[in-house]
Amino acid sequence: MRVFFAATFVVLIALSLLAWSIRPNVAEPGKTALTWVSDDNPARREQINLFNRLHKDLTLRLDPNNTGMEKVIVQSLAGVGPDLFDCYDTFQLSAYVKSGIAWNVTDELAKLGLDPAKQTWKAVQADSIYEGRAYGFGNNVGADAVWFNKSIFDREGIPYPKGPWRWPEFIKLAQRLTHRDANGRATQFGFMCEWWQWLHFVYQFGGRVYSEDGTRCVVDSPETVAAVQLLYDLIYKYKVMPSPVEEAAMATQGGWGSGTITRFGADKGAMALGGRWWLCTLRDYKGLRLGVVECPYSVKRVFRGYGKGTLINKNSPHRQEALKFLVYQAGREYNQLINDQADALGPVVQFAYEPRYLLNPKHPEEDYNVVWRDALERATPDQYSPFINGQVALRLLNKQLDLVKNNQKTAKAAMCDAALQLNREIARGLEQDPELARRYREITGRTAPGGAQ
Amino acid sequence: MSGKLRPGEARNRRDTVAALLFLLPNFLGFVIFTSGPVIFSLAASFTNWNLQQTVPFRWVGFENYGRLLADPEFHLYAVNTAYFLLGMPLAIAGSLCLAMMLSQKLKGIVVYRTLFYLPSFTSGVALMILWKALYNPDFGPVNAMIDWVTHSLHLSIAAPQWLLSTQNVLGLDVEKVGFTAKQLGIGARDAIIIMGIWTAVGGNNMLLYLAALTNVPQELSEAAELDGAGPWQVFRNVTWPQLAPTTFFIVVMSFIGGLQGGFEQARVMTAGGPAGTTTTLAYHIYTKAFEEFQIGYASAVSWVLFALVFAATAVNWKFGNREVSY
């Protein structure tokens, strides 16, 4: 037994030495290593390779396992954080700023001749500019539009749709393109979208999530309810969009998040609401002929814009070097690469207005790049309320939407409950946080929601 | 006290020193990585600790506990957690059945044992993707089988929607604690229970029973058979009492594991949905701490969960431990 344990120990020590010896060099001699927390995919790797080619003195490495905001914050506070990290919305940005790990680079960028407020798309500024100060630079950005499958339209002899258009026209078209077999099972859907895109609908119905000053949740407004009602009707009234059950029944691959892309790619739907970044997946579907038209609208011709910004860790020893990555994101090489990869659009407006953007020589069939640009011009970023934890809000809203989607609750009832829950959460936040309460008083002149003037 | 020690005392003293040394490595790790963190999290549960620094850190007493006890979400998730325990007796009975069959000295048992253990090898992503496909309401083999059976029996019963449905066999309501006929049926929670039984039935519990069965003296059951006892009586009067310590251990551990469980399924298969019906307390804690940064609140939920586990174990101990010595 002694021998056995001793022998195992020796073997393990030997393995440890082996593990230690095959450990890759953190940085090549004379180079500074930078770590970037972002998600891993082939497009990202190309973007990193290009940066490393352009900067011989730096090695940028990807860290895809720590994309959670909590991890970035804890690690950065502990001094082991990344040098660069992504930020997906204003709530995250505010959390990074408040926890003191996002570096205010307004002056640094100005010295380098960069101004994200002027150069980048509005929709991505929500992820990098907070209360007038820049903490980073846009990474990519986009707004959703309607993809359509040209082969299906050709087969059915229906002319390709053209924007701008309204929902009634769209629904009629989608109904023509939805087919069911004798058992009522759909063989082809006119339209597909994910429920997390619900804000796209809300904004164009003139609805809001929070009141203008952010002090109140207003998802129970008639406009927002109407938007959710349309989503519901597309499934259960007009029957042009798959219900959750039908979604699952389309036995193709794909998880909860990305199922629609693959289902659409597999010819199960004639039209789908999605972003330009879908091409990163759809280009691999040989023989799929695609077109894009702007999304129909209801009251306002606006679309939901979303993207991500890259921020610098204030406590990073290499934050000066990390600045070079922001400069890279502002530059032509990077923007052109993003535009060519179709990983949404590059953050800088100017490069989308060069002729090169409209025509990618490798993909001349993609003749709809102008649609994405126009949609982005009319795009509005997600609303933000400083008075509520964005993650809590998201969870509460998603739960109610889930109930509507599963036909358990009417749109009106669900949105009223959601507003109630979110406003209760806001009230609780005010009780706990004196700083928030002070701001609330400044804005509203009241101490608490519902209280007398 | 000085003077001579009696031999027994000397031995005891020597033992104490030795015991300390033997215990030391494990005990150190135990203090650093278990007790320390436990006390830390207890302390955290009385604070408003939040990873965003706007809120000044302060002690809030029992505020977190008061809040969670009043939180309808917490109630729902506690009910979900309890609901998932329903599969436990079936899983344990299944393990016992399999172990009894395997303990017959037949050929090829080793092969069966390995096959039964297969689900325990692959936990995680692959298994859950697999089960999602199996549960597919329209094309999945589970419903294909159900349809075939109902069809041949000329019944017009719709097959369940499994992971997409908020229904459950008890008819628990979705948004408040209570029952409603509308939710009566088979849904996501039941799907996860069935998957759990399948995964667990041939795993460690079966091994534990198998080990215990090899220790049941053959003479006892043979003697009983000679006295004219049938197989059921032999089992009831001879085998079952002999298995009591093992059953007790398995029940206690299953309770502990069950109350803490549901995290991976929720993360990989359902994201806690539909409409929160598969969110357990463990997943709720994860969401609160690692997505919403409310560490103080999450710690309080952890401690309530701990209290529940402790209570369950105490009850088990009181009623199950009568004949068992440890």
Place this chain on the structure above:
Amino acid sequence: MAKPIRTVLIYLGLSLVALTMLLPFLWMVLASLKPLREVEMLNPLPTEWHPENYRKVFEQIPFARYYFNSVFISAWITFLQCLTSCMAAFAFARLNWKGRDGVFRLYLATLMIPGVVTMIPNYTLMVKLHILDSYTGLIVPASFSAFGTFLLRQFMLTIPPALDEAAEIDGAGRWQVFWDVIMPLARPGIITLGIFTFMGTYGSFFWPLILIKSEHLRTLPIGMLFFDTNYGRQTNLIMAASVMNIIPLIILFVTSQKFLVKGIQLGAVKG
């Protein structure tokens, strides 16, 4: 009931259960050989076979490195846990000292603490000790087990006390009794604990996920996440990686089978 009929019935029952266990795995193996678009369709056989999926796994991610890491980390944890648990179990099962039962009850009580309770403080501790993103951070906290101590204590209690008393009369010290008498007899128990531990740590997901930053330290379950991103899920490659993932476990299980059942002793009936 006649013996042969009973035997046939038992085989029938066993085979039926075995089939339900086996079929999904067969599906997994077949899915790993399918083209992506067929994976979640339920046709059992691929229309075209793609054995190169296995090669692709190695091409797209440093799978060999992840493999090594998983086995390496699990091996260390198993070794340390067995060693520390044996020693502690010896103290609980074989030595008389004041407060023994109290401390043992404390150990038992910690089995009840949900993992999430200690997760956050432990993470902060790793940060403070500067062993975030290292093998040490993965190995050390997992190397002390109350469960292992409990399992081995129960096993050691079944070893007749006469044996170590005899050794002591021959002049053996505690250390010698531990290594030369108890440990050899406790071998089935140790092997059982070893297998439980190895399997548990080999598949562990959450701790490595939050602890590891560097690519070269990733374990298999974490590494496989590469095939599941916003841009799509390569389910066939996940299946191929999973099949390769379980091979070491099956080898381990089959080779140590005969010890497993002997190794579990959970205490006796009072009598």
